[in-house]
Amino acid sequence: MNLGTRKLLDHSFTALGFGSIIIMGLALLVVLFPIATKGVGAFVFKGTIEHRKLLLSEFHRGDPKEIVKEETETNRYRQKVFDMLAAFDQELDQMDYEQQSKYRSSYDQVKTSLRTLLGPLPGDSEPALTRFQYGQTRWDKAEEKLHGLLYEQKWDYSNPDVIAKPYDVSRAAGFAGTSLVKLFPYVEENLDKMMMPEWTFYWGFFTESSLDAHFFGGIWPEIQGTIFLAIGAMLFAFPLGVIAAIYFTEYARDGFLTSMLRSANSTLAGVPSIVFGLFGLAFFINTLHVSESKSVLAGSLTLAIMILPTIIRAAEEAILAVPKTYKEASLGLGSTKWNTIVTVILPAALPGILTGGVISLGRAAGETAPIIFTAAVSVGAAIGLGDVLTSPTPALSWNIYNLASEHEAAAEIRHVQYGMVLALVTVVLLLNLSAVILRARISKKLKG
Amino acid sequence: MPMSLEATETKKNDNSSTGALDIYLPPERKKVTGGGQPHVVAKNFSIYYGEFEAVKKVNADILSKYVTAIIGPSGCGKSTFLRAINRMNDLIPNCHTTGALMFDGEDVYGKFTDEVLLRKKIGMVFQKPNPFPKSIFDNIAYGPRLHGVKDRKTLEGIVERSLRKAALWDEVSDRLDKNALGLSGGQQQRLCVARTLAVEPEILLLDEPTSALDPKATAKIEDLIQELRGSYTIMIVTHNMQQASRVSDYTMFFYEGVLVEHAPTAQLFTRPKDQMTEDYITGRFS
Ligand SMILES: Nc1ncnc2c1ncn2[C@@H]1O[C@H](COP(=O)(O)OP(=O)(O)O)[C@@H](O)[C@H]1O
Numbered sequence: 231m232n233l234g235t236r237k238l239l240d241h242s243f244t245a246l247g248f249g250s251i252i253i254m255g256l257a258l259l260v261v262l263f264p265i266a267t268k269g270v271g272a273f274v275f276k277g278t279i280e281h282r283k284l285l286l287s288e289f290h291r292g293d294p295k296e297i298v299k300e301e302t303e304t305n306r307y308r309q310k311v312f313d314m315l316a317a318f319d320q321e322l323d324q325m326d327y328e329q330q331s332k333y334r335s336s337y338d339q340v341k342t343s344l345r346t347l348l349g350p351l352p353g354d355s356e357p358a359l360t361r362f363q364y365g366q367t368r369w370d371k372a373e374e375k376l377h378g379l380l381y382e383q384k385w386d387y388s389n390p391d392v393i394a395k396p397y398d399v400s401r402a403a404g405f406a407g408t409s410l411v412k413l414f415p416y417v418e419e420n421l422d423k424m425m426m427p428e429w430t431f432y433w434g435f436f437t438e439s440s441l442d443a444h445f446f447g448g449i450w451p452e453i454q455g456t457i458f459l460a461i462g463a464m465l466f467a468f469p470l471g472v473i474a475a476i477y478f479t480e481y482a483r484d485g486f487l488t489s490m491l492r493s494a495n496s497t498l499a500g501v502p503s504i505v506f507g508l509f510g511l512a513f514f515i516n517t518l519h520v521s522e523s524k525s526v527l528a529g530s531l532t533l534a535i536m537i538l539p540t541i542i543r544a545a546e547e548a549i550l551a552v553p554k555t556y557k558e559a560s561l562g563l564g565s566t567k568w569n570t571i572v573t574v575i576l577p578a579a580l581p582g583i584l585t586g587g588v589i590s591l592g593r594a595a596g597e598t599a600p601i602i603f604t605a606a607v608s609v610g611a612a613i614g615l616g617d618v619l620t621s622p623t624p625a626l627s628w629n630i631y632n633l634a635s636e637h638e639a640a641a642e643i644r645h646v647q648y649g650m651v652l653a654l655v656t657v658v659l660l661l662n663l664s665a666v667i668l669r670a671r672i673s674k675k676l677k678g
Numbered sequence: 679m680p681m682s683l684e685a686t687e688t689k690k691n692d693n694s695s696t697g698a699l700d701i702y703l704p705p706e707r708k709k710v711t712g713g714g715q716p717h718v719v720a721k722n723f724s725i726y727y728g729e730f731e732a733v734k735k736v737n738a739d740i741l742s743k744y745v746t747a748i749i750g751p752s753g754c755g756k757s758t759f760l761r762a763i764n765r766m767n768d769l770i771p772n773c774h775t776t777g778a779l780m781f782d783g784e785d786v787y788g789k790f791t792d793e794v795l796l797r798k799k800i801g802m803v804f805q806k807p808n809p810f811p812k813s814i815f816d817n818i819a820y821g822p823r824l825h826g827v828k829d830r831k832t833l834e835g836i837v838e839r840s841l842r843k844a845a846l847w848d849e850v851s852d853r854l855d856k857n858a859l860g861l862s863g864g865q866q867q868r869l870c871v872a873r874t875l876a877v878e879p880e881i882l883l884l885d886e887p888t889s890a891l892d893p894k895a896t897a898k899i900e901d902l903i904q905e906l907r908g909s910y911t912i913m914i915v916t917h918n919m920q921q922a923s924r925v926s927d928y929t930m931f932f933y934e935g936v937l938v939e940h941a942p943t944a945q946l947f948t949r950p951k952d953q954m955t956e957d958y959i960t961g962r963f964s
């Protein structure tokens with residue numbers, strides 16, 4: 231190859247390298263930016279009076295006097311709506327059956343819309359579910375619901391060749407000539423006075439349990455479950471992995487058994503995580519009966535098996551990277567092999583071993599499949615440390631999936647989902663960060 | 679079997695003005711008392727890496743309390759021989775020995791020999807300084823702690839004594855808790871010597887201890903060897919023949935695994951018996 235082509239190749243490789251790094255950076259930005267912005271929306275938002283009422287009565291937070299004052303204030307504006315409804319009820323009574331039925335269904339929809347906006351209307355019986363006991367707690371949601379009050383969604387089927395398109399029809403038009411017509415512009419104009427939105431930092435999102443299947447409240451049980459599972463997995467996998475790595479590097483003789491064990495370890499690293507999940511169910515729960523059914527213990531064990539190969543590999547490499555001279559120096563002073571491993575080799579290898587630990591910790595916290603059958607439940611209270619042997623737990627990874635796919639009102643609580651994603655990313659980052667800091671400290675101590 | 683030291687010292691005088699090899703005349707040294715017994719004895723001792731015989735049927739007596747230098751071209755088996763004495767070669771999987779190597783009358787490679795105990799008595803300092811990534815104090819205290827010394831006062835005593843013996847105390851006494859890797863190369867090497875001395879060995883094995891150091895640090899190590907001479911049996915591998923002549927009482931010349939000549943240093947350098955030795959020290963091959 232002549233110099234010209236070689237240089238050209240060199241340059242294009244450099245460009246390629248740069249390009250891929252930039253693309254990776256952009257991809258990261260594209261992924262992380264919405265996670266951050268939408269995730270923050272879960273706990274920083276314009277909260278309405280409904281939110282404050284909810285906090286007061288369900289979580290006993292907030293100033294009761296202040297809230298009563300606000301309630302009277304908002305009720306002044308809401309009363310007009312209720313009055314209009316009462317007036318229209320009377321009007322309806324005076325209509326004949328045919329006229330009545332013309333308005334009935336649309337009127338019911340208006341009332342339902344108002345209920346979702348403002349909570350139960352006067353004369354309603356107390357709803358059983360918390361989600362129906364309050365109006366919109368978030369202003370962004372309230373504005374969305376207002377649209378549903380003002381417009382009825384209809385579908386345009388005129389072109390049979392394409393999927394039908396939705397279009398808005400003004401509800402006010404449907405009530406032309408009745409007293410209810412005035413209700414729509416009134417609500418549109420005065421909604422903020424009826425809701426009193428205020429910027430809220432809802433820290434309870436991270437410290438409180440969910441209320442009514444994540445409709446309200448926070449995600450503490452999920453965060454705690456994730457931490458329990460990840461740390462539990464590390465408790466099993468880390469010592470075991472390091473011991474195995476010591477065996478492989480310092481004790482094992484090259485032979486059939488060793489090479490079998492090594493390739494078993496490599497294979498284990500490539501097994502899909504769902505297989506670990508099923509294995510955990512079959513082995514830890516159904517065979518060993520470590521717990522009656524799902525439990526943090528069973529989930530931790532399953533995750534531990536999953537991350538074990540990574541930890542072994544990293545630890546092996548770290549141990550092999552320790553300068554041979556340390557070992558010689560120690561042995562030369564009359565140290566035993568085991569003593570040399572404990573006092574010289576492991577301390578020197580610790581940063582590298584911890585790196586493997588960090589990677590595994592993040593993986594254990596984030597994996598969903600291994601805990602589906604062994605540890606995770608969709609909605610639950612935070613469990614105590616004493617219950618980890620027997621109780622299952624909600625966990626971020628699994629609940630994100632659950633909220634996205636199985637929750638009956640997934641569209642209503644997207645913000646919770648985003649919040650969970652952000653929390654998961656943050657938990658993993660924090661776990662990693664603390665491990666990285668620990669690692670850096672040890673490295674620094676070693677380097678002097 | 680080398681000649682006795684007395685013999686060299688008398689002969690040195692009538693040799694003091696014979697041409698080119700004069701630069702190798704050893705300096706005047708203090709008298710060694712209570713040494714001179716065979717400390718390490720090799721009998722038909724061979725060392726193999728797999729099939730390859732790296733050290734071939736060596737017969738030698740290493741005398742106690744004196745300094746013995748091992749010289750020879752690179753790859754001739756100097757390190758292999760030295761490391762065999764405290765069984766450092768055990769770390770190499772396919773390395774084995776034949777013949778006998780005795781230390782204090784006991785077979786180093788005997789079935790019941792405890793190599794851990796052996797290494798406590800035969801300390802080693804390596805080519806590249808290899809302090810542990812720990813504090814200076816912990817480096818020196820590592821060995822004593824290993825062998826059961828727990829009392830802080832006792833340890834402090836040992837650390838100070840060892841550092842003084844290694845002529846390092848004055849330079850580091852105010853920063854014993856600092857990481858040893860922060861020391862200069864020469865200081866690190868003296869620290870390694872001190873670390874070895876802290877377990878009170880009988881023999882000190884030095885494998886090219888100055889080849890990674892600058893001349894000043896080298897001089898300090900050589901001074902240190904003179905200080906320790908008479909208290910420890912010292913064996914030093916070096917490729918620097920002037921160094922060998924400066925610091926040693928006896929010299930072993932290896933060539934391709936064979937111990938060609940083993941004699942009092944002054945004699946080996948000024949009146950070598952073997953042609954190969956002469957060729958090597960006069961620089962005809964190296
Ligand atoms: N670990 C080893 N495995 C195989 N051969 C080795 C090993 N170490 C050294 N040798 C060989 O043994 C011979 C002596 O080596 P060595 O004792 O290190 O020489 P020197 O220290 O005199 O330079 C050389 O030929 C070298 O290639």
Ligand SMILES: [Mg+2]
Nearest residue numbers: 756757758885
């Ligand atoms: Mg060598």
